[in-house]
Amino acid sequence: MDNEQEYKIGEFAKLVGLSSFTLRYYEKEGLIKPQRNASGLRYYTKADIKWVGFLLHLKGTGMRITEIIKYVELRAQGDTTIMERRELLNRVKDNAESEMRELQRNIEFISHKIDWYDGKVSSETNEFKSLSFEKYLERFAIYD
Amino acid sequence: MDNEQEYKIGEFAKLVGLSSFTLRYYEKEGLIKPQRNASGLRYYTKADIKWVGFLLHLKGTGMRITEIIKYVELRAQGDTTIMERRELLNRVKDNAESEMRELQRNIEFISHKIDWYDGKVSSETNEFKSLSFEKYLERFAIYD
DNA sequence: AAAACACTTCTAGTTAACTCTAAGTCAAGC
DNA sequence: GCTTGACTTAGAGTTAACTAGAAGTGTTTT
Numbered sequence: 607m608d609n610e611q612e613y614k615i616g617e618f619a620k621l622v623g624l625s626s627f628t629l630r631y632y633e634k635e636g637l638i639k640p641q642r643n644a645s646g647l648r649y650y651t652k653a654d655i656k657w658v659g660f661l662l663h664l665k666g667t668g669m670r671i672t673e674i675i676k677y678v679e680l681r682a683q684g685d686t687t688i689m690e691r692r693e694l695l696n697r698v699k700d701n702a703e704s705e706m707r708e709l710q711r712n713i714e715f716i717s718h719k720i721d722w723y724d725g726k727v728s729s730e731t732n733e734f735k736s737l738s739f740e741k742y743l744e745r746f747a748i749y750d
Numbered sequence: 751m752d753n754e755q756e757y758k759i760g761e762f763a764k765l766v767g768l769s770s771f772t773l774r775y776y777e778k779e780g781l782i783k784p785q786r787n788a789s790g791l792r793y794y795t796k797a798d799i800k801w802v803g804f805l806l807h808l809k810g811t812g813m814r815i816t817e818i819i820k821y822v823e824l825r826a827q828g829d830t831t832i833m834e835r836r837e838l839l840n841r842v843k844d845n846a847e848s849e850m851r852e853l854q855r856n857i858e859f860i861s862h863k864i865d866w867y868d869g870k871v872s873s874e875t876n877e878f879k880s881l882s883f884e885k886y887l888e889r890f891a892i893y894d
Numbered sequence: 895a896a897a898a899c900a901c902t903t904c905t906a907g908t909t910a911a912c913t914c915t916a917a918g919t920c921a922a923g924c
Numbered sequence: 925g926c927t928t929g930a931c932t933t934a935g936a937g938t939t940a941a942c943t944a945g946a947a948g949t950g951t952t953t954t
Contacts, residue, residue, distance in 0.1 A: 614952090616899065626900085627943055635941095645951060647900060666856035671941070692867035695860055702857050706850060712810035713846050716839055723836035758922090760929065770930085771913055779911095789921055791930060815911070 667702040811846040
């Protein structure tokens with residue numbers, strides 16, 4: 607098993623889609639701890655690829671870097687913090703889910719607007735009262 | 751019909767959930783054009799409530815203010831820009847939808863993690879290889 | 895041995911969308 | 925008539941997460 611492949615910061619950056627700047631920044635913040643070789647150069651492994659993948663998933667749910675740091679610190683404290691970590695993730699998940707419902711509603715709204723542009727919405731099925739909205743826009747258009 | 755209710759900026763701000771600062775900022779950017787009374791004070795109407803609602807839906811799909819301004823300008827140019835506006839909204843919608851799929855994936859990931867914390871994921875059904883992830887975290891936890 | 899890349903610390907700039915202050919005037923509501 | 929709120933312009937501050945540059949040294953690759 608040649609599992610012990612090591613990557614220098616530049617290669618690793620390309621691999622995970624982050625810049626070297628960002629990787630050093632994350633390290634300074636405590637999010638990544640690459641190893642060092644005899645000359646002091648950073649080396650990243652396949653485990654780091656997974657870890658960064660995890661980071662990006664957390665970030666993708668809207669979790670702030672400070673929260674991710676908190677998670678990492680809790681993990682470092684061992685098994686006594688398992689419930690706390692679970693609850694942290696649960697809060698993050700709840701937030702992400704309500705963000706998603708919100709996004710869904712906004713997409714629906716904009717879809718109706720597009721349908722209106724396509725002439726697919728008749729005035730009797732027009733939930734969003736586009737016509738009065740358009741009337742507003744007409745007044746709006748008067749100005750400059 | 752007492753439809754012609756008018757609101758001063760402070761009232762209106764509370765009504766739509768924005769600050770007076772933000773309303774003046776939006777106005778400066780060209781997103782809102784409230785009317786003025788004889789003394790020069792801004793007055794907002796019910797049409798403005800709808801308009802701000804629309805704005806917030808657009809903003810909620812990730813549309814930038816500069817894009818919303820572009821939309822407003824297109825509308826002011828009249829019916830010849832209808833297709834352009836439709837396509838603008840369509841691009842915004844596509845972006846929002848792919849953002850939503852991304853968010854969905856991230857939520858799924860985090861849900862799996864929570865399940866793992868709950869001990870609900872057995873090692874044979876573990877798609878996300880949490881165990882090796884945890885092994886990584888163990889190594890990670892070595893460092894202070 | 896030269897080019898390309900990595901190391902350090904420190905510091906400053908970027909971006910979007912606000913958010914607020916100053917300073918002085920004016921209007922509205924009780 | 926006093927308090928609260930609105931008006932103006934101009935400009936500074938905030939936030940998060942990068943992003944970059946200087947300046948000088950060391951390492952790796954070709």
